[in-house]
Amino acid sequence: xxxxxxxxxxxxxxxxxxxxxxxxxxxxxxxxxxxxxxxxxxxxxxxxxxxxxxxxxxxxxxxxxxxxxxxxxxxxxxxxxxxxxxxxxxxxxxxxxxxxxxxxxxxxxxxxxxxxxxxxxxxxxxxxxxxxxxxxxxxxxxxxxxxxxxxxxxxxxxxxxxxxxxxxxxxxxxxxxxxxxxxxxxxxxxxx
Amino acid sequence: xxxxxxxxxxxxxxxxxxxxxxxxxxxxxxxxxxxxxxxxxxxxxxxxxxxxxxxxxxxxxxxxxxxxxxxxxxxxxxxxxxxxxxxxxxxxxxxxxxxxxxxxxxxxxxxxxxxxxxxxxxxxxxxxxxxxxxxxxxxxxxxxxxxxxxxxxxxxxxxxxxxxxxxxxxxxxxxxxxxxxxxxxxxxxxxxxxxxxxxxxxxxxxxxxxxxxxxxxxxxxxxxxxxxxxxxxxxxxxxxxxxxxxxxxxxxxxxxxx
Numbered sequence: 001x002x003x004x005x006x007x008x009x010x011x012x013x014x015x016x017x018x019x020x021x022x023x024x025x026x027x028x029x030x031x032x033x034x035x036x037x038x039x040x041x042x043x044x045x046x047x048x049x050x051x052x053x054x055x056x057x058x059x060x061x062x063x064x065x066x067x068x069x070x071x072x073x074x075x076x077x078x079x080x081x082x083x084x085x086x087x088x089x090x091x092x093x094x095x096x097x098x099x100x101x102x103x104x105x106x107x108x109x110x111x112x113x114x115x116x117x118x119x120x121x122x123x124x125x126x127x128x129x130x131x132x133x134x135x136x137x138x139x140x141x142x143x144x145x146x147x148x149x150x151x152x153x154x155x156x157x158x159x160x161x162x163x164x165x166x167x168x169x170x171x172x173x174x175x176x177x178x179x180x181x182x183x184x185x186x187x188x189x190x191x192x
Numbered sequence: 193x194x195x196x197x198x199x200x201x202x203x204x205x206x207x208x209x210x211x212x213x214x215x216x217x218x219x220x221x222x223x224x225x226x227x228x229x230x231x232x233x234x235x236x237x238x239x240x241x242x243x244x245x246x247x248x249x250x251x252x253x254x255x256x257x258x259x260x261x262x263x264x265x266x267x268x269x270x271x272x273x274x275x276x277x278x279x280x281x282x283x284x285x286x287x288x289x290x291x292x293x294x295x296x297x298x299x300x301x302x303x304x305x306x307x308x309x310x311x312x313x314x315x316x317x318x319x320x321x322x323x324x325x326x327x328x329x330x331x332x333x334x335x336x337x338x339x340x341x342x343x344x345x346x347x348x349x350x351x352x353x354x355x356x357x358x359x360x361x362x363x364x365x366x367x368x369x370x371x372x373x374x375x376x377x378x379x380x381x382x383x384x385x386x387x388x389x390x391x392x393x394x395x396x397x398x399x400x401x402x403x404x405x406x407x408x409x410x411x412x413x414x415x416x417x418x419x420x421x422x423x424x425x426x427x428x429x430x431x432x433x434x435x436x437x438x439x440x441x442x443x444x445x446x447x448x449x450x
Binding site: 025027028029030032033036037039043047051052054055056058059063068069096097098147148 | 223226227230231234237238241242245246248249251334337415418419422423425427428
C-alpha cells in the first residue's frame with residue numbers, strides 16, 4: 001500500500017517539475033527576468049540561476065517519474081520547494097506584485113497578492129510529498145528496483161546464496177549447533 | 193564422526209562468513225558503480241541542456257542593427273515639428289526643455305498599456321505638442337507568448353523600422369494606431385503584411401520598410417531593451433515614471449490636467 005502512495009507522490013511531484021521546467025526551457029531570457037523580479041539574488045548569478053533552474057527541474061521531474069535515484073532527487077526537490085516557498089513568501093512580505101514564474105512567465109501580476117497564499121499552499125503540499133519520498137523512497141514501478149534490487153540496502157539483506165550448498169560439509173547429518181538450511185535462510189548464516 | 197570436529201565447524205563458519213563478506217563487498221561495488229554511472233549521466237545531461245539554454249539566450253549580445261530617428265521632413269520646411277531622438281533604449285518625444293519628463297514602459301501586446309493609451313493617449317499627445325512634457329517611451333517585448341505569432345516583438349520591430357525610416361511623427365501615428373487596434377491576447381496578432389499596411393498609413397514608405405519588418409532586423413536590440421527593463425527593476429507594463437519617480441496612471445492624469 002505504501003508503495004502505491006510512493007508511486008503517486010513520485011508521479012505528482014515529478015509531473016509538476018517536468019511541466020514547470022519544460023514550459024520555461026524554450027524562453028531562457030524570460031526565466032532570467034522571472035528570477036530577477038524576486039530581487040533576492042545578486043545580479044552576477046541571476047542569469048546562471050535563470051538558465052539552470054528549468055534544466056534541473058526537468059531532470060528532477062524525469063527521475064522522479066521513472067523512479068531513478070528517488071531519495072536524492074526527493075531531497076533536491078524538497079530543498080527547491082523550501083527555496084520557492086521562501087522566495088514567494090518574501091515577495092509577498094515585501095509587497096512585490098509579481099507572478100511567481102513557476103510555470104514560465106514571471107514579472108508583474110496585478111492579482112499577485114491574492115495568488116501568493118495559493119501558490120505557497122501548493123508548494124507546501126508538493127514539499128510534503130517530496131519529504132514522504134525522502135523518508136520512504138521505495139515505491140511501485142521504480143527504475144531503482146531494477147538497478148539496485150528490491151531492497152534498499154543490500155548489506156543488511158541476508159538473502160540465501162548458493163555458497164552454502166556447495167559447501168561439502170553442509171549436508172552432514174550431525175550438524176550440532178550449525179543451523180539447518182531453512183534456518184540459515186531465515187536468520188542468516190552468521191547466526192550461532 | 194571424526195571429521196566433524198569443533199575446529200572443522202569453526203573453519204566452515206569462517207569460510208561462509210568470508211564468502212558472504214566478499215559477496216556483500218561485490219554487491220556494494222556494483223551498486224556504487226551503478227549510482228556513479230547514473231549520476232555522471234545525469235550531470236552530463238544537465239550540462240548539455242544548460243549549455244543549450246545559455247546559447248539560446250542571446251541577451252546582451254551586440255545587435256547588428258540599432259534603430260535611429262529619421263530626419264523629419266516637416267522639421268526642415270517649417271521648423272516646428274516635435275523633436276524626437278533615441279537615447280539608449282528610450283525613444284524621446286517632445287521638447288527636451290519641457291518642464292516634466294514622463295517615462296512609460298510599454299509592450300505593444302499589453303492590454304493594460306492599451307487601456308492607458310485609450311484613457312490618456314490624447315492628453316499625452318497634446319501635452320507633448322504643447323511642449324509641456326517630454327515622453328521617454330521605453331518599448332520592449334516580453335509578451336510574445338500571448339500571441340500565436342510573436343506579435344509583441346514583431347510589432348515593436350515594425351514600429352522601430354518606421355521610426356528609423358519615417359521619423360518621429362510616423363512613429364507616433366503608428367504607435368497610437370497599434371494601441372487603438374491592439375489584437376486580443378491568445379490569438380494571432382497582425383501578420384507582417386498587415387503591419388506594413390498600417391505603417392504605410394502612418395506615413396512610412398513600403399519600399400523602405402518591408403524587408404526590415406520581414407527580417408525582424410531589430411530583434412537583438414529588442415531583447416536587450418527588454419532585459420534592461422528588468423534590470424531597471426520594472427516588472428510590469430505600463431510602468432510610468434514622472435521625472436524619474438514611480439507614478440500611477442492617476443498621478444499622470446493629474447499632471448496632464450495642469
